[in-house]
Amino acid sequence: MMKDIATPVRTKAILEKYGFSFKKSLGQNFLIEPNILSRIVDHAEVTDKTGVIEIGPGIGALTEQLARRAKKVVAFEIDQRLLPILNETLAPYPNVSIIHQDVLEADLKRAVKEHFSDCEEIMVVANLPYYVTTPIIMKLLEDQLPLKGIVVMLQKEVADRISAKPSTKEYGSLSIAVQYYTDAKTVMTVPKTVFVPQPNVDSAIIRLLVRNEPIVELENESFFFQIVRASFAQRRKTLLNNLVHFLPNGKELKPVIEETLSQVNIDGKRRGESLSIEEFAKLSDALDKVLT
Numbered sequence: 063m064m065k066d067i068a069t070p071v072r073t074k075a076i077l078e079k080y081g082f083s084f085k086k087s088l089g090q091n092f093l094i095e096p097n098i099l100s101r102i103v104d105h106a107e108v109t110d111k112t113g114v115i116e117i118g119p120g121i122g123a124l125t126e127q128l129a130r131r132a133k134k135v136v137a138f139e140i141d142q143r144l145l146p147i148l149n150e151t152l153a154p155y156p157n158v159s160i161i162h163q164d165v166l167e168a169d170l171k172r173a174v175k176e177h178f179s180d181c182e183e184i185m186v187v188a189n190l191p192y193y194v195t196t197p198i199i200m201k202l203l204e205d206q207l208p209l210k211g212i213v214v215m216l217q218k219e220v221a222d223r224i225s226a227k228p229s230t231k232e233y234g235s236l237s238i239a240v241q242y243y244t245d246a247k248t249v250m251t252v253p254k255t256v257f258v259p260q261p262n263v264d265s266a267i268i269r270l271l272v273r274n275e276p277i278v279e280l281e282n283e284s285f286f287f288q289i290v291r292a293s294f295a296q297r298r299k300t301l302l303n304n305l306v307h308f309l310p311n312g313k314e315l316k317p318v319i320e321e322t323l324s325q326v327n328i329d330g331k332r333r334g335e336s337l338s339i340e341e342f343a344k345l346s347d348a349l350d351k352v353l354t
């Protein structure tokens with residue numbers, strides 16, 4: 063059997079054969095450790111009933127491991143130079159489709175319909191390009207795809223922010239946005255040495271399991287996120303100050319905001335970072351009644 067794509071020797075041979083040079087601007091840090099790749103696939107619990115969306119297959123290192131266990135893999139790659147390489151490296155895996163597209167512009171709902179109608183569950187599994195980690199995760203969640211979950215490698219610092227609990231310095235609007243849709247857990251930290259070229263930051267694997275029921279029932283979802291963003295706009299400011307300064311017409315509405323905070327028993331002198339998702343939901347529902 064051919065050596066795994068991810069081994070340092072085979073990766074080097076493939077890169078040399080095609081004269082491939084890494085583009086830092088595309089977040090190209092390829093994995094060269096098959097054990098880490100199989101851990102990612104393990105954490106995603108991929109089976110022969112799973113359809114997998116991969117983002118950024120590179121030269122196919124993770125794609126290969128996914129293809130061996132999944133029913134189907136659909137991988138979005140932005141860099142045209144990788145297409146002939148993937149054509150060769152993934153030739154043994156007929157259950158893989160490569161789509162040459164920026165994933166942020168992709169119609170993922172359509173891709174799911176086209177490719178995964180015979181799959182029982184859909185997972186996103188990827189070693190993400192670090193320059194667009196957050197927009198990619200938010201797109202996957204906001205597109206409301208029928209996903210079971212997302213297991214991705216990303217910067218450790220972003221993984222920490224995503225899975226953070228209230229009253230920690232990592233907790234912020236990203237934690238709330240992701241935890242609103244999913245149960246988030248950092249499952250593993252990963253050393254720089256398993257990539258070529260080595261990234262400047264530490265990495266981690268995060269597992270996001272999409273919730274069947276939302277963690278909180280909201281009257282007005284977009285207003286909830288507006289309240290959350292305003293509450294974290296300046297971390298040193300109190301909750302009341304942030305709401306007054308960063309909600310539209312906040313200054314004129316100060317007395318109403320103060321009154322609403324006291325109605326829901328949330329002290330305006332607290333900082334946004336101390337509020338749980340449930341408290342943000344209570345506050346946003348109450349403010350929604352009087353402000354919108």
Ligand code: SAM
Pocket residue numbers: 088089090091092093094117118119120121122123124125138139140141144163164165166188189190191192194
């Ligand atoms: N999966 C490979 C691995 O683990 O070795 C490569 C991962 S590398 C961190 C990120 C990959 O994402 C690169 O192949 C890069 O070209 C691709 N990429 C970057 N931006 C992208 C985008 N917006 N849409 C799709 N692919 C992208």
